[in-house]
Amino acid sequence: MSTATSLEAALEPIRADPARAAVLLDVDGTLAPIVRHADDAHVPEPTRSVLIAVSRKYPVTACVSGRRAAIARRIVSIGSISYVGNHGAELLRAGRTEPELDPEFAAAGERVRAFRDEVWRDDARLQRLRVRGEDKGEIAAFHWRGAPDEAVAEAAVQEVAAHAEAAGLVAHWGRKVLEVRPPVHVDKGAGIARLLAGVDVDTAMYVGDDTTDLDAFRGLRALVAQGRLESALCVGVRSDETPPELEREADLLVDGPAGVRSVLEALL
Numbered sequence: 001m002s003t004a005t006s007l008e009a010a011l012e013p014i015r016a017d018p019a020r021a022a023v024l025l026d027v028d029g030t031l032a033p034i035v036r037h038a039d040d041a042h043v044p045e046p047t048r049s050v051l052i053a054v055s056r057k058y059p060v061t062a063c064v065s066g067r068r069a070a071i072a073r074r075i076v077s078i079g080s081i082s083y084v085g086n087h088g089a090e091l092l093r094a095g096r097t098e099p100e101l102d103p104e105f106a107a108a109g110e111r112v113r114a115f116r117d118e119v120w121r122d123d124a125r126l127q128r129l130r131v132r133g134e135d136k137g138e139i140a141a142f143h144w145r146g147a148p149d150e151a152v153a154e155a156a157v158q159e160v161a162a163h164a165e166a167a168g169l170v171a172h173w174g175r176k177v178l179e180v181r182p183p184v185h186v187d188k189g190a191g192i193a194r195l196l197a198g199v200d201v202d203t204a205m206y207v208g209d210d211t212t213d214l215d216a217f218r219g220l221r222a223l224v225a226q227g228r229l230e231s232a233l234c235v236g237v238r239s240d241e242t243p244p245e246l247e248r249e250a251d252l253l254v255d256g257p258a259g260v261r262s263v264l265e266a267l268l
């Protein structure tokens, strides 16, 4: 589905009763265009404005990100909505200052921090190849986007992943990024289930661009299978890096953050 008509049809259950619909959005690559340096990501003002209008009409609007929840909130710059962060491990509810953390994940974070410190101390190649680190507390990220030779930098990062797995940690891949996580299962679907627990909605939509967003798709569909939701809409955001599974599993595909803005406008 990709025509205006099919977008209208797909959004019909969500638009039918905004008070009983959840609008859930990924951040990087969805609301915020992908940029070379993670620190430079931001949500363009026109998108932010329309998202504010959406959140006023749809009380259960939230962002679900691989970033730490507080960082996702800083990038989106809307304090009145909730944020699920670190791929489901954190939940920063609207108006709160501190996120709720998955306790097991938080407790295991020390192993990741020790691994990260060791890698940066012992592997001088990473800096030489311009691999960049991102500290997400319990998750250590290694980015190679924009490295002078991305293929060589990626190969070095593959070695970091192998060491992480040999040390009993979990290697997770995103768009030109490796994330080393504790061996405790978290995913965006479980984070969404936590966000929606006790929230009275009949339907939900999720918009995302990467492999981590497949967990959100699957999580929403599981809530439908359990009878917790009547329906779910999974929207994939296309780019030149779209994972094939995302194209396969999406109910609807839109082109880049500009396409996402059109979806948000259609919700109004």
Ligand SMILES: O=P(O)(O)OC[C@H]1O[C@H](O[C@H]2O[C@H](CO)[C@@H](O)[C@H](O)[C@H]2O)[C@H](O)[C@@H](O)[C@@H]1O
Residues within 6 Å of the ligand: 026, 027, 028, 029, 030, 033, 034, 035, 036, 037, 038, 039, 041, 064, 065, 066, 067, 134, 136, 141, 143, 145, 174, 175, 176, 177, 210, 212
């Ligand atoms: O779940 P998300 O909100 O989409 O977060 C996923 C990861 O996004 C960030 O990395 C990606 O975006 C960067 C900025 O555009 C880009 O430079 C990088 O190549 C992408 O992988 C973020 O840095 C990660 O921590 C998130 O997990």
